[in-house]
Amino acid sequence: MQQIVFIKSPLGIAKIVGNATGISEISVIDEGEVSEIIPKELQNTVCQLQEYFEGKRTNFDFKITPKGTDFQQKVWQELCNIPFGKTLTYLELSKKLGDVKAIRAVASANGKNPLWIVIPCHRVIGSDGSLTGYAGGLWRKKWLLDHESSSKQPTLFDE
Numbered sequence: 574m575q576q577i578v579f580i581k582s583p584l585g586i587a588k589i590v591g592n593a594t595g596i597s598e599i600s601v602i603d604e605g606e607v608s609e610i611i612p613k614e615l616q617n618t619v620c621q622l623q624e625y626f627e628g629k630r631t632n633f634d635f636k637i638t639p640k641g642t643d644f645q646q647k648v649w650q651e652l653c654n655i656p657f658g659k660t661l662t663y664l665e666l667s668k669k670l671g672d673v674k675a676i677r678a679v680a681s682a683n684g685k686n687p688l689w690i691v692i693p694c695h696r697v698i699g700s701d702g703s704l705t706g707y708a709g710g711l712w713r714k715k716w717l718l719d720h721e722s723s724s725k726q727p728t729l730f731d732e
Contacts, residue, residue: 578615
């Protein structure tokens with residue numbers, strides 16, 4: 574059975590959907606009621622998202638189960654390879670996927686990403702460096718990129 578929780582984030586209310594097998598959706602809405610109780614199956618995800626927003630986490634290690642076509646899954650997997658604090662253009666992403674002509678299809682799959690932040694579609698930018706095409710709004714994309722570029726990234730010497 575799917576569980577749903579709503580938590581406060583710096584970018585609005587984050588909606589998290591999942592169960593014991595994994596998280597299938599994380600999205601953001603402008604306003605809404607924050608959940609008072611967090612189901613056990615979603616507690617780790619909530620904790621990791623809060624750590625991300627606090628600048629204490631640069632990756633996620635909970636199981637994800639996004640629903641999409643084979644092509645969308647391939648694009649989303651490649652998005653997960655973009656390092657924290659880095660960006661990639663839509664053209665570069667298309668090349669990595671093996672078809673420079675698939676740039677529109679790649680952009681479309683990017684826009685259908687069901688796991689906000691975790692599958693980092695916000696790290697994809699226009700070839701001219703512009704912030705383009707973010708379903709959550711360009712102001713959120715800018716916030717996320719600024720947050721990641723200014724967050725302390727752990728080194729081997731951090732404890």
